[in-house]
Amino acid sequence: MQEKRNMRWVMKDADETRSQALAEELGVPVAVGRLLVQRNKVTVEEAQRFLYPDKHAFYDPFIMKDMGKAVERIRRAIKEREHIMVYGDYDADGATATSMLYLALKELGAHVEYYIPDRFAEGYGLNEAAIRMAKDQGFSLVITVDNGISANDEVRIASEIGLDLIITDHHTPPEQLPEAYAILNPKQPGCPYPDKMLAGVGVVFKLVHALFDRVPEEYFELAAIGTVADLAPLDDENRLLTVFGLEQLNQHPRAGIQALIDVSGLAGRKLTAGHIGFSLGPRINAAGRLDSATNAVELLITEDPLRAKELALFLEEQNRERREIGDVIFEEAVQEVEAHPEWLEARILVLASGHWNAGVIGIVASRLVERYYRPVLMISVTDGMGKGSARSIQGFHLYEALHACEDLLEHYGGHKMAAGFSVREEKIPLLRNRLQALAQEWLTEEDLIPQLSIDAQINLPDIDISLVEQIAALGPFGFGNPSPRFLMQALDLRGYRAVGKEQEHLQMTLGQGVAQIGCVAFQRGTEVEQVKECSQLDVVGELAINEWNGQKRLQLIVHDWRPSSVQVFDLRDRKDRVQWVEQMQRKRPLLLACFSEAAYHEAKRTFCLYPWEEQVPSLIVRVNENGTIEGAPEGHPADVVVYDLPYSLEQFQAFVSHLHNGVRLYMLQGEKEYQQALREANDWIPDRDAFAHVFRTLKRLEKATKEELLSAIHRTYAEHLEWMMQVFIELGFAYNHKNTYYVVKDAEKRSLTEAKSYRERLIRTERRKRVIEVIGHASREEMLAWLQEFCLRYREDFVS
Structure with a gap:
């Protein structure tokens, strides 16, 4: 039977001994111990910090480089009634960070305004016109959030006109940092801050932490939304922010966020990181994708429920329009790719159009990555200038790739999986060619097969409600802390059917002995014909609890399946x-x-x-x-x-x-x-006497071609001679020049095992003997x- 899709099932490594020991020390199932060890929580203290988040566990914000300078300058600005501008960004991370810093400075009595650049007219980050406008309007201090780390020219201009700049950012710093008054970025060289993976809103949270001299708990929900929406890994402080932010979201959210929850259809539900990532975040992002992100910031800072509802409905409409525009762009992009099959052979897609919305192409790029499993760069061209958004796969570091093309770009920034850039239209073909060359060099054919990571293998009879609840304690799940996936093998197929309005989902009942579990595979209803040909399946999925009418039942969310193997x-x-x-x-x-x-x-x-x-x-x-x-x-x-x-x-x-x-x-x-x-197998590695015989022969001849050596040793070791000579070369006993071997006189005595080639064959031989x-x-x-x-x-x- 044909496989329904080509995926690589990859089992994650775990130290089984450590997993067992940790589980015993914590009093949890071994499966939970394994999951903790896989998340690099190998000691009881690390595991407890992860399992039991504590509001006192935040790091001292003053560990972050330049934090003292930034706090001193802001406090002086507040004291001297200076005008402060918070210079934000138009995505959910930037909007929540802008809102948080604006509200915090207001609370401290500052004269503060916020400014979000227009995605279409100004693009990402600082720009000269906005800086000069700030100076003309009487601002003396500008604080960037979620941008600025690559704005060397703009920071220099600000300094020249007497405007102090504090940069708060989390993106990868360039080799030459801007000469700002202070830079808060845990990724910058020389910064000892332990958590390098904060989102932009996380860096702002640390600044507010320092300004308040306490953990600013009132901003947890804003921090959680920005952190999850920006795909920051949910570990360390990001985990703390998300855990406590979700508590606030579920108990007493801000007026604007409550309105957003209502229009998203989430009212009355227990919110998770998934709801942030797939419902709240996209609606906040929609504001900056089609219009002005100031609408999103106003929603997040307003205390007026009526105004909040009005803004939330506006964002809901923007999000609907964004989806429609995205669908059109996606179909156009697919048609373009299908018309150029050679682009797929090049292992990277670089697409450009003069009528694509620059605010939506990032989302479309993600959809194209999902469809073709290749890095995708999409460029929206207007008046000869292209604004690009890129998404990647494992094995292709986008920031490093763009850095290798910086002579072709006007601006660029981002990280290994996502990036933004601008490029002149006439340079797009050159950019495509260079990126295609990099993709050919960096990516293998195997890299282009989607991976399905598996945390552990588990037997169905070993699963119960208690285990699933203990696994849930590792949440919130999201980027950097994915919901655990389990492999279950040789499950009996006891029932199956396509479900949903359009029969788009696959529902199955699988069993093993007396144990049985209900399963659902979303968007895989068409596979029902393939399933019915099977009697046993191997499945990979997430364990969940389906609660209905007060009854709890185990459920498996299936990510992939296949007929049981050999x-x-x-x-x-x-x-x-x-x-x-x-x-x-x-x-x-x-x-x-x-x-x-x-x-x-x-x-x-x-x-x-x-x-x-x-x-x-x-x-x-x-x-x-x-x-x-x-x-x-x-x-x-x-x-x-x-x-x-x-x-x-x-x-x-x-x-x-x-x-x-x-x-x-x-x-x-x-x-x-x-x-x-x-x-x-034993004959595959000649013994020491054989090596000695070959070397003595070469020493006697002083120099010899391969054929001359073979003749001199009577072809006894013909099968292994080239390899033996490679060993001698690695040990410094001989060298090869123009296909002739020469003895190195007075070479130091060395063991055969010092040669890499010898060790490699020794290992392969032992593996071979183990198989035999x-x-x-x-x-x-x-x-x-x-x-x-x-x-x-x-x-x-x-x-x-």
Whole structure:
């Protein structure tokens, strides 16, 4: 059966010993201990700080570089009645940060106004016109929020006209920092602040913390919205801000936020980080995407419920319009990509148009990444200037890529997964070509296959309500602290159907023994036809509790599924191998797989195979060193018989990856094949006497080509000679010049194990012998358990 999508299932690493110990120390299930260790909470103290957020756990804000200078300057400005401008940004992070600092300075008695640049007329960050306007209007201090770290020219101009600038930002600093009065950015060189991953609103929160001389709890909800909406990792202080911000959102939100909750259809529900990320954040962002973000700031700072409702309805309409515009742009972009298939081969998409809305292309870029799983840069061109928004995948660092193209750009900023930039229209082709070259260099074919990260494997009977509730204590979940995903294998399919208004979702009932769980796979209703062909499934998903009429039931939110994998049967050392093959091929076609050339020819002499059906013959096939199967048509529906032992771990991994789901794998090798494979493995590394013989021969000759050496040593080590010479070169005993080997005179004595090539082959040999031992000689139980695990973990769609 065809796989419904190509995804790599990747099991996260975890120190099982540490996980077990931590679970025992905390008195929690081992699954929870594993999840904590995966989140780098390896001590009891770290785990407790994570599990039990404390409002007293915030770091001293004055640890942040320049915090003292910034606080002193702001307090002086307040005392001397100076006019202060908060210079914000138009996204949700910038809007919440602007609102927080504005309200805090007001509370301290400052003369303060806020300014949000127009996305379309001014673009991102500081600009000269706005700075001169601030000076002309009597402002003497400008404080940026969520921007400014790359504004070297604008900061220099501000200094020249007598305007003090304090920068608060969280974006990656350039090599040359602007010469501002003070810079608050935990990522800047020389800043000892422990949490480097604060959002822009988080940096502002620390500034307010310092100004108030206390944790400003009244701003938790603003901090939470900006943090989650900006995809800051939900760990350390970001986690604290989100936990306590959600408490405020669920208990007594500000008037504007309550109005936004109402228009979002969330009234009466317990709000989560997901509601911020997918409902509240996008509506705040919508203001700056289509119009002015000042509407969002006004909503966040107003105390008037009627005005709040009016603004919330306006943002709701803006968000609806944003979605419609985004849908149109998305369809146009898809058409453009489909018309240029060579762009997909280039591993990165750089798209430009003169009629795309600059405020929406970032969202569309994210949708295109989801569709094509490639980095995407979208550029909106107006009057010869392009404003770009970029989104990436793992393996392609956007900020570093743009830095490598800075001679083509007017401005750029961001981080590894998202960035913004501006570029002149005539330079877009050059930008595309350079980025395509970088993508070819940085990304592999494997990088272009979407990954599905798995936290742990779990058995269905081991899951109960208590476990799921303890896992929930690791929340709030979001970027940097994703909801844990679990792998469950060989679950019986006990029911399935497509559900939803348009049958767009897949609902299943899966079981294991007496245990049973309801499952839902969103937007996968079309897969019902594939599911019904299966009897058992492997699934990856999030555990949840479905509460209805006071009853709690376990539920699995399915992220991916597949038919249960290879079934393994132990027939080693069977005396009647010929008769068994004869009988089995009468039932269905067989592939008799041989890993070595000798075994292949022996099988050809020993077995007589004949077509099971006219179009589906039984075959004796050779497995190449790379694991591909020679002589078998693609999709051949046979059971597979393993006749001898694999040459290497990698060969067997690749071989298993080519088997179709549900295949029956019969291990038919015997003691003879085991001993032969072991001899070959031991012969793969020549002994010290062999190395000594080759070196003495070269020393006697002083110099020799490969052929001359082979002739002198009578071709005894022909198979290994090049590798042995590489070892000598790495040890400094010899060198190669123009295909001739020379002895290094008076070379220091060194051990063979000091050579990288020798160590690598030693490791590979030990791994090979382990495979031979387990497959060829271990107990039936150990071999079956190891193979079953191996077949699941190393298939093409499951990489560990």
